[in-house]
Amino acid sequence: MDNYGLDQIEYAYSHGIIPIIPDRNDAMKTNGTKSDDPFAICNMHFDPIKLEFTCFNNQKLKVDGIVEKDGELKLRFKTNECPNCPFKKECAKNNKYRILYEPFNPFFFERKIEFLSKEGQLKYKLRAIHSEGAFSEIKEIQEFKQSKRRGRHKVEIDLILEAIVFNLRKIRNHLNVTLI
Numbered sequence: 324m325d326n327y328g329l330d331q332i333e334y335a336y337s338h339g340i341i342p343i344i345p346d347r348n349d350a351m352k353t354n355g356t357k358s359d360d361p362f363a364i365c366n367m368h369f370d371p372i373k374l375e376f377t378c379f380n381n382q383k384l385k386v387d388g389i390v391e392k393d394g395e396l397k398l399r400f401k402t403n404e405c406p407n408c409p410f411k412k413e414c415a416k417n418n419k420y421r422i423l424y425e426p427f428n429p430f431f432f433e434r435k436i437e438f439l440s441k442e443g444q445l446k447y448k449l450r451a452i453h454s455e456g457a458f459s460e461i462k463e464i465q466e467f468k469q470s471k472r473r474g475r476h477k478v479e480i481d482l483i484l485e486a487i488v489f490n491l492r493k494i495r496n497h498l499n500v501t502l503i
Contacts, residue, residue, distance in 0.1 A: 349435070380408050461485055
């Protein structure tokens with residue numbers, strides 16, 4: 324399920340936290356790195372309420388079943404209009420139908436609905452200001468490109484020390500203190 328484990332998302336929901344996390348396709352739409360291929364899944368509109376994709380030819384790909392794919396349950400989407408479509412060769416390649424798959428788990432659609440809502444989009448844009456800026460400052464200003472140590476525990480210590488330095492600099496700047 325993307326880079327986020329089902330355990331973490333389940334934990335968030337169980338504690339009243341609604342995660343606003345894009346899946347891969349939504350992230351590509353949001354940051355402007357959509358595929359040049361007009362038939363790519365990231366260029367298709369998905370309606371999480373109706374559970375359908377809208378393809379390049381304005382056809383609706385609806386849920387066709389639940390299948391096991393890549394070791395997890397997934398919803399399969401397709402339309403019966405593909406054989407008559409003028410874009411079939413480019414879209415469905417050598418297959419009779421274009422088939423799309425999305426994860427089938429209790430949080431996928433809730434998360435997608437939250438992310439695609441206007442409120443979710445506003446919150447997600449705010450997130451980028453805070454987190455990405457901090458990481459870029461640590462990388463550029465503090466020149467932390469990579470850890471000089473090996474092993475998870477040692478790298479975690481390096482990251483904690485870098486975060487402490489980052490926070491101390493922010494406090495110093497906030498208090499407008501000059502060091503002698």
